[in-house]
Amino acid sequence: MADPSWSKHLADILRRNGIRLFATVPDYIVSHVLEHLWADPECTVVTTCREEEGLGLLSGAWLAGRRGALLMQNSGLGNCVNTLGSLNVASQIPVVLVISHRGDLGEFNPAQVPVGQATERILDALDIRHAMPGSIADLEAQADGLIKLGYTRALPVAFLLPAGLTGGKLG
Amino acid sequence: MNRATATRLLLERLTSEVVVSNLGQATLDLQRLGDRPLNCYTFGAMGQCSSIGLGIALARPDVRVVCLDGDGSLLMNLGVLCTIATLALRNYALVVWDNEVHMTTGGQPTATAFRSSVAAIARGAGIERVLEPRDEAELARTYDRILREDGPFVVPVKVEKGRAEGKLDRDVVGYARRFTTALAALPRPAAAP
Numbered sequence: 001m002a003d004p005s006w007s008k009h010l011a012d013i014l015r016r017n018g019i020r021l022f023a024t025v026p027d028y029i030v031s032h033v034l035e036h037l038w039a040d041p042e043c044t045v046v047t048t049c050r051e052e053e054g055l056g057l058l059s060g061a062w063l064a065g066r067r068g069a070l071l072m073q074n075s076g077l078g079n080c081v082n083t084l085g086s087l088n089v090a091s092q093i094p095v096v097l098v099i100s101h102r103g104d105l106g107e108f109n110p111a112q113v114p115v116g117q118a119t120e121r122i123l124d125a126l127d128i129r130h131a132m133p134g135s136i137a138d139l140e141a142q143a144d145g146l147i148k149l150g151y152t153r154a155l156p157v158a159f160l161l162p163a164g165l166t167g168g169k170l171g
Numbered sequence: 172m173n174r175a176t177a178t179r180l181l182l183e184r185l186t187s188e189v190v191v192s193n194l195g196q197a198t199l200d201l202q203r204l205g206d207r208p209l210n211c212y213t214f215g216a217m218g219q220c221s222s223i224g225l226g227i228a229l230a231r232p233d234v235r236v237v238c239l240d241g242d243g244s245l246l247m248n249l250g251v252l253c254t255i256a257t258l259a260l261r262n263y264a265l266v267v268w269d270n271e272v273h274m275t276t277g278g279q280p281t282a283t284a285f286r287s288s289v290a291a292i293a294r295g296a297g298i299e300r301v302l303e304p305r306d307e308a309e310l311a312r313t314y315d316r317i318l319r320e321d322g323p324f325v326v327p328v329k330v331e332k333g334r335a336e337g338k339l340d341r342d343v344v345g346y347a348r349r350f351t352t353a354l355a356a357l358p359r360p361a362a363a364p
Contacts (some may be wrong), residue, residue, distance in 0.1 A: 004234045021229070028208070044229070046254065047256065048222075048250065048251075048254050049250025049251070049253055049259075050250050050266025051246075052216075052218075052219065052248075052282035053222050053250055053251055053254060054220075054222075054322070055219070055222075055223045056216065056218075056219035056221075056225075056226065056248075056251075056253070057223070057225050057226035057229065058218075058226055058231075059219070059222075059223055059226060060191070060222065060224060060225060060226025060227040060228075060230070061226035061227065061230040062226075062230055063211060063223070063226075063227060063232035063347065063350060063351050063354065064226065064231045064234075064351075065230060065231070065351075065354070066230040068226075082215075082216065082217075083216040083218075083219055085215075086214075086215030086216045087213070087215055087216035087219055087223075090214070090215055090343055090344075091214075091215075091343050091344060091347045092344050092347065093347065120325065132208055135189055153323060163362045164213075
């Protein structure tokens with residue numbers, strides 16, 4: 001049984017690393033994190049029409065001095081592939097990706113499975129360092145280091161949120 | 172209208188504004204006609220010029236941001252028009268060079284060559300300030316407005332087909348760093364109480 005406080009931990013991790021600007025195309029799982037961010041008057045959350053639009057927005061904000069994170073489902077990672085490569089990696093623009101991992105253990109929707117199974121390989125193919133914490137303890141142990149690495153390298157990094165951490169989505 | 176002339180008319184009005192240029196023709200025009208550290212060139216991620224400018228405008232509300240996009244690129248990222256309308260940033264303007272073709276790839280027609288209108292789509296997305304200058308005098312007056320009045324503005328400009336002269340300088344990382352440094356050096360107004 002997943003501990004529902006995972007979403008508060010993740011929202012706090014992002015905020016304590018100086019991130020106050022968020023873009024999202026919401027899904028059921030990341031919306032638990034978004035609720036904490038929406039409730040925080042210091043945070044700006046922009047809902048875009050498509051995930052790569054959020055990536056462009058956060059990239060511009062970073063060029064103007066603000067850190068940002070993009071919250072989405074792994075289907076959104078599929079929508080982002082070219083922009084991640086030809087904007088963020090090519091121009092060395094860091095961004096934190098928070099990706100709910102549908103299409104893996106316990107998945108009920110066949111349409112989620114192909115991109116779900118490809119998710120880690122998509123990130124690897126773009127040389128995007130990622131962590132897939134299975135518990136809150138695991139998340140807390142890796143999170144600050146992963147975000148710091150992203151800004152040190154000036155490249156995107158990704159949190160993949162498996163059903164073991166979040167409870168997933170029940171069909 | 173000629174795109175180079177239209178670009179020059181903007182350049183001669185600039186002081187400390189940010190200009191974000193679309194990959195291909197707009198970036199080459201801007202490099203050749205008026206390279207400056209507050210130019211944010213894009214070289215890839217077709218469609219994202221408008222969104223990158225929106226992020227800059229969001230992060231620096233004290234700085235005016237003008238994007239020079241193309242019809243083909245905007246058509247790839249039409250959702251941004253909804254986001255522009257929703258965020259309603261006063262310091263943001265999106266100029267769209269509409270030559271009705273994908274010029275960089277050889278002049279294949281886009282949807283604006285047929286039935287689609289950038290201005291109508293922008294209005295439908297909820298943008299109130301859509302300006303359509305039809306000659307150089309109107310464009311000059313339009314620039315004066317978007318550099319002074321509250322936006323957001325969307326400015327579709329029908330331009331002649333034609334490739335920019337010269338060759339792109341593709342120091343992708345170097346230009347991004349130069350831009351970030353120049354923008355960070357622009358003094359911010361004192362925070363409101």
